[in-house]
Amino acid sequence: MPFTLTTETSYEEEIKKSRFQAIAAPVENEQQVKNFLEQHLDLSTTHQCWAWKIGHHVRFNDDGEPSGTAGRPILATIDGNDLTNTIVLVNRWYGGIKLGTGGLVRAYGGCAGQCLLLAEKIELIEKKEIYFTCQFNEWAIFQYELNQQNIEYIEEYTADGVAIQARLQLDQIEPFALKIQDVTRGREQLKIMDETNV
Template sequence: MYSISAIIEANLEVKKSRFQAFAVPVSSEQAVKDFLESYRDHTTTHQCWAWKIGHDVRFNDDGEPSGTAGRPILTVIEGQNLTNVLILVNRWYGGVKLGKGGLVRAYGGCASQAIQLAERIELIATQSVQLHCEFGELAKIEYELQQLEIAFQADYLADGVLITAEMTDDQIDVINPFLQNLTRGREQLSIQDNL
């Protein structure tokens, strides 16, 4: 899966109607709401959008005929294998009706232009993990985590140290046997459920 690195703008004119697309990286529904609120433009005829975050999707036709704006924008996002992306397309009506097919092509085309201009970044899935160690084992574990460039948090407890980190599957495949070897099988990684 991929996302985009920064906000990108694209413009398109179709039969005197002007379309303006913003492709935006987002990580939460609140980020979507904040962006849409800050980019509210009362001079537009329609502000249509679609977003995908993980497996969640939403789209809005904002008064255009059903399925002619939000759905084509979402199709662009999904067709490019993107997630954590919002695309907002503004339309200023130019006096000439485009018809359903024309609207689908215009909204999808403007959204597609924005995505084509955007720098794509690969999203690497991580899992939240915890491990417990004795105080005497901490230095070796910290060294191994640093070698793999894993950021972590260490919480000191009465009976040792609880380490929390985000790891890729490849990093888990390295750290888990290391931890089991270091602790002689006493400890292993605990993968946390991401709620």
């Protein structure tokens, strides 16, 4: 079962006079990755190397360090912790002593690994976006049901009734679909919108 992080976490250490700082955070899409990297852009660093994984999508960047010595080891720590929907950025302030390729791999991977050890992890539960409509008099029943199960939803009032969009865990979909058919006497169906992971 994959895990993700609950909040942003950071860790710092000095290795042969170079200062390394790792920052790990949960991300759900590439826009959040972009926002995270913009937010942590630090022109005082010598290198800002990073890796992220969202579902099956991965990217990493060595930011001027020798190829394969920074981004890949950071990604390996994400994989090694069974994490997804996670980004780890490792900043380096060069201290004047060259670490060599093996030293860099250990420094970047080690700093990222320590940061992830400190991070609080949570099991990632896959959810799907669903959509359904109902009449005004039926909405109170569904609203109660959604609130009881702590399901996040958006309702939109139309001329004909209420259109609802919600994010359901996989095991909630079938019972909810039956509830919709039951309350609306088969008039409405639950529709799954797309295949997004949380």
